[in-house]
Amino acid sequence: MELLAPAGNRERLETALRFGADAIYLGATQMSLRNFADNFSLPQLYEACTLAHTLYKRIFVAVNAFARDSDLAALGDLLRGIADAGADALIVTDPGVIRTAQKAVPDLPLHLSTQANTLNAEAALFWHELGVKRIVLARELSLAEIGEMRKKLPPTLELEMFVHGAMCVSYSGRCLLSNYIAGRDANRGECAQPCRWAYELRERKTDGAPFSIEQDERGSYVLNARDLNLIRHIGEIAQTGVDSLKIEGRMKSIGYVATVVNAYRMALDASERGAPLDERVAAELERASHRPYFTGFAFGDPGLMGQETRAGGYVADAAICAVVLSYDAEKKLAYLEQRNRFFDGETLSILSPRDAFRSVQVSGIFDAEGSAIPAAPHPKQRVAIGCAEPVKPGDILRRV
Ligand code: SF4
Numbered sequence: 001m002e003l004l005a006p007a008g009n010r011e012r013l014e015t016a017l018r019f020g021a022d023a024i025y026l027g028a029t030q031m032s033l034r035n036f037a038d039n040f041s042l043p044q045l046y047e048a049c050t051l052a053h054t055l056y057k058r059i060f061v062a063v064n065a066f067a068r069d070s071d072l073a074a075l076g077d078l079l080r081g082i083a084d085a086g087a088d089a090l091i092v093t094d095p096g097v098i099r100t101a102q103k104a105v106p107d108l109p110l111h112l113s114t115q116a117n118t119l120n121a122e123a124a125l126f127w128h129e130l131g132v133k134r135i136v137l138a139r140e141l142s143l144a145e146i147g148e149m150r151k152k153l154p155p156t157l158e159l160e161m162f163v164h165g166a167m168c169v170s171y172s173g174r175c176l177l178s179n180y181i182a183g184r185d186a187n188r189g190e191c192a193q194p195c196r197w198a199y200e201l202r203e204r205k206t207d208g209a210p211f212s213i214e215q216d217e218r219g220s221y222v223l224n225a226r227d228l229n230l231i232r233h234i235g236e237i238a239q240t241g242v243d244s245l246k247i248e249g250r251m252k253s254i255g256y257v258a259t260v261v262n263a264y265r266m267a268l269d270a271s272e273r274g275a276p277l278d279e280r281v282a283a284e285l286e287r288a289s290h291r292p293y294f295t296g297f298a299f300g301d302p303g304l305m306g307q308e309t310r311a312g313g314y315v316a317d318a319a320i321c322a323v324v325l326s327y328d329a330e331k332k333l334a335y336l337e338q339r340n341r342f343f344d345g346e347t348l349s350i351l352s353p354r355d356a357f358r359s360v361q362v363s364g365i366f367d368a369e370g371s372a373i374p375a376a377p378h379p380k381q382r383v384a385i386g387c388a389e390p391v392k393p394g395d396i397l398r399r400v
Contacts, residue, residue, distance in 0.1 A: 001244060001245055002022045002160075003247075003261070003265060003268055004021065004023045004024070004025060004245065004246045005021035005261045006024070006026070006247060007024045007026045009040075011254055012252070013048050014394070015254045015394070016257050016258075018353055018394045019257070019262040019265065020261055020262060020266075020353055020354065021057065023057055023059070024048070024057070025059075025060040025091060026040055026045075026048065026059065027189075027250060028045060028063065028081075028082055040061075042081040042082070045059075045085040046084075046085040049087060049088075050086065053086065058088040060087070060090070060091055061082050061089070061091065062091040063082070063097055064092055064094075064097075064115055065188045066093065066188065067094045067096050067097050072096055072097075076103070077104075079101050079104045079105045079108070082108075083108045087108065089109040089111050090108055092110055092111070093112070098110060098130065098131070110132045110133060110134075111132070111136060112132045112136060114137065114138060114139060114162065115174060116136075117138045117140075117171050118138055119145075121149045121153055124157060128154070133157070134157070135158070136160045136162075137149075137159055139162050139167060139296055140171065141297060142298055142300050143233070143299065146159065146240040146241075147239065147240040150240055151241075159244070160243060160246050161244070161245065162247075162296070163229075163231070163237065164227075164247045164248060164260055165247055165249050166225070166291070167227065167228050167306070168225060169195045169224070169225045169307070177194050177195055182194055194223075195224060196312045198221055198312060199222055224291070224309065225306055225307060225308070226306055229290075230298055231277070233295065234264075234267050234271040235271050238272075245264065247264060253289070255288070255289075255318070255319075255320035255339075255396065255398065259284055259351065260285065260288050262356055263281050266278070267282070280356070286317045287317045287398070289314045289315070290314060292308045292315075318400045319399045320396055320397075320398050321346075321397045322340075323336065323339060323395075323396055324336055324392065324397065325393055326393055327387070327390060329390060332388055333385070336376075336397065337380055337381070338377075338379065338382075340399070341375055341376060342365075342375065342376055342399065343362070344364060344365045345363075346362050346399065347359050347360070348360060348361075348362060349400045350391060351395060351396040351398055352391065360387050360389040360391075360397075361388070363386035365383050366383060367383055
């Protein structure tokens, strides 16, 4: 199975590739559903595709916003630019975008976005007959339903399913809450995430006083969905016959991308070897920023377990302190770019591809002039540290 990871910009792309993704999905600067990610201009996309292909990996470009006629006018040129940049597939939702793509870039494979909410084999066949090569399944399907669908579909149609990340309280993001409350259109990449906000129930006749429902002083997060986490179920997922495991999160940080991709890489490798999941690998996902986890719809309707009504925030057991630029094995010095303040003498965990379980004590921090300093306080500050454990460029040091 393919491990498919998100990338909101070049740095996250490099991180996802380095930490074990087989393929990356990202957005061009227009018509993707993450307008607030940095996204990729066509020259940046060309560089991204070149890098991925050098590593025998693939790039899928999301053009999955719902389009109006005014959007379609310039779409052909954008799609030709994406194809010329070397993209391996387009992720699409809107039938108008599909028709435009088939005229402008007929050789570029089409993946149907989860926004199309494909829930049954007949719908999947409908899209396949129209030229779609892969279906990104609706998050609302159980593993049993996916397995049954797979049996009814030809091998020429690939299936991709989400295994990790944020869930929408609506059907896979076809949601008007943000349009209604914040004037920002979720179906055009501008969701303000009002489902995460605190709400109160009020009774009109009692002067607007809060009604008696379970809530704390910040309100009740009645719409706040938990985050999906299927790392313990890779073997069962493999038995359904899906082709690709998708991690959500084009807006996420490099720390999130590195931690989650690394954990799923190790879990997938173990599953393919027939080895049990190392509990330390599953625990890694607690270190990435997340809402309380659940298994989504994989084992049926989660009911109230799907919502976290007590709080709307994220938790994470780790914070990134620095990214490794290089390592001098003779002097045992690691050269770093700072991401969060850290101190001399601190013990930091090393996050390295397929290896997340070593740590090292910082034995001396040295600024650009080589002077010893007690801490690395400045964002993106370049420092050297005494580091007895060998590290590699791109490794991440974090406080756990
Ligand atoms: S408001 Fe919430 S449920 Fe609606 S699209 Fe945005 S994240 Fe999804």
